[in-house]
Amino acid sequence: MALITPHNLVFMGSIRSVVACLSLASVARKMTTATGLSVSGTSSAAPGLLRLTSVPGYDQNRVNDVLLVRPATQTQRRCDNDTQNLQDGNDHVVFFPGDIQNFQQEMALQPDAAPWQCWSLERVGFTLAHRFPGCHIWIIRASQMYLHKFSCYQNFVESNLFGAPEHSADYGAIRHLRALLGHSMQQAGLPNHLPPLSGTSTPGPLPAGFSLTIVGFSKGCVVLNQMVYELAGARANPELKLFLDKVSALYWLDGGHPGGSETWVTDKCALGALASSGVAVHAHVTPYEVRDPMRAWVGREHRHFIKTLEDLGACVSHKLHFEDEPASIDNHFRVIQEF
Numbered sequence: 001m002a003l004i005t006p007h008n009l010v011f012m013g014s015i016r017s018v019v020a021c022l023s024l025a026s027v028a029r030k031m032t033t034a035t036g037l038s039v040s041g042t043s044s045a046a047p048g049l050l051r052l053t054s055v056p057g058y059d060q061n062r063v064n065d066v067l068l069v070r071p072a073t074q075t076q077r078r079c080d081n082d083t084q085n086l087q088d089g090n091d092h093v094v095f096f097p098g099d100i101q102n103f104q105q106e107m108a109l110q111p112d113a114a115p116w117q118c119w120s121l122e123r124v125g126f127t128l129a130h131r132f133p134g135c136h137i138w139i140i141r142a143s144q145m146y147l148h149k150f151s152c153y154q155n156f157v158e159s160n161l162f163g164a165p166e167h168s169a170d171y172g173a174i175r176h177l178r179a180l181l182g183h184s185m186q187q188a189g190l191p192n193h194l195p196p197l198s199g200t201s202t203p204g205p206l207p208a209g210f211s212l213t214i215v216g217f218s219k220g221c222v223v224l225n226q227m228v229y230e231l232a233g234a235r236a237n238p239e240l241k242l243f244l245d246k247v248s249a250l251y252w253l254d255g256g257h258p259g260g261s262e263t264w265v266t267d268k269c270a271l272g273a274l275a276s277s278g279v280a281v282h283a284h285v286t287p288y289e290v291r292d293p294m295r296a297w298v299g300r301e302h303r304h305f306i307k308t309l310e311d312l313g314a315c316v317s318h319k320l321h322f323e324d325e326p327a328s329i330d331n332h333f334r335v336i337q338e339f
Helices: 006-013 015-035 072-080 104-108 114-119 121-131 173-187 218-234 238-244 268-277 293-311 329-338
Strands: 049-056 063-069 091-096 136-140 144-146 150-152 211-217 247-253 280-285 316-320
Touching (some): 063 121, 091 121, 091 218, 104 114, 104 121, 114 121, 121 136, 150 218, 173 218, 211 218, 218 238, 218 247, 218 268, 280 293, 280 329, 293 316
Parallel strands (some): 091 136, 091 211, 211 247, 247 280
Antiparallel strands (some): 063 136, 144 150
C-alpha cells in the first residue's frame, strides 16, 4: 500500500471490505479442509504452517521473520503416514506483503490493523497456496513496521521510516534473499534446502528441481524493484547467477510506496537486464494505484515499465483489474486474490 492515511482508514469498516474478508475466509476454509491447517490460535500449532523468527540473511545484522505454508499434498501425506519418508517438492513462491499486513495475532492487537485481519500473513498464505498448488509458500515479513502500519524492507533496500526506497545497484537484496531462503529452508527441515553461500568462483549445484517465483504486493514491490537494479551485477557472481537462473517468474501486484518517484522501474539499463534474463514478468494493477490523480506519476511509470519491457522483447504480461469500479483500498487488496 503506498501510504495509509486517516482518509484511507475510513474504508476499514466498509461493506466491501467485509465482503472481501468473507471471500478470503472461504478460501482459507477450503485450504483448511485440504491441509489440516488451523485458521485460529497460534500459527506454530497448525500443521503445515510454520513461523520462523529472526532468520538470518547473508550477514548477522539482516534478519527477517518468515512464514512457511507447506504444500497441501505434502501435509496430507504426512497426516496419512507420520513415518513416511517424504521427498518434498522443490517449487517455491516468495511473497513480500504491503503496509499494515502482519501476523494475525499482532494485527488483532492494533486498532487500525484489526479490521484488516483477513489480509494477515497467514490468510494471504492460504490464498497463495490455493493460487500455487504444490509449492512451498514463503511470506517475508518486513523487518520494521513503523507505527504498526508502514512496512519497511530495510534489509533489502535502503529505506526511510515509512518504507520509501532509495534504490542502488549493489545493496545486496538478491544476496540477502538467497541466504534468507536457504536458512529458512534449513530451519524448516526441508531435505532439499539451498546450500549456504560459499563465496567461491566454482559453486556447487543447487538442489534438483529447485524453482522460484517471487511476488510483491504494494509496498512489497520495492524489493522486486531493487532486485531489478541489482540484476546485471548479481549475474556476474557465479553463485547468485545459479540462483537467479532458477527464478521463473516475477509478479508485481499494484506496487506503491510513499515516495514521489520510482514506484516502477523506468531505468532502461536495469530493465534491459530484466528483459535479457528471460524471466516471465507479470504486472497486475488496480485504479487505486495507477489512476490516483494525486499520484499521477505511478500510472506514468507503470506504462513506461510495460512499454520498455515490451520494446526490449521481454516476456511480459499485464492487466488492470477492477477498471470499471471506483478506486478503492478494498480492491487494492483484492488483487491478491484475483491475479
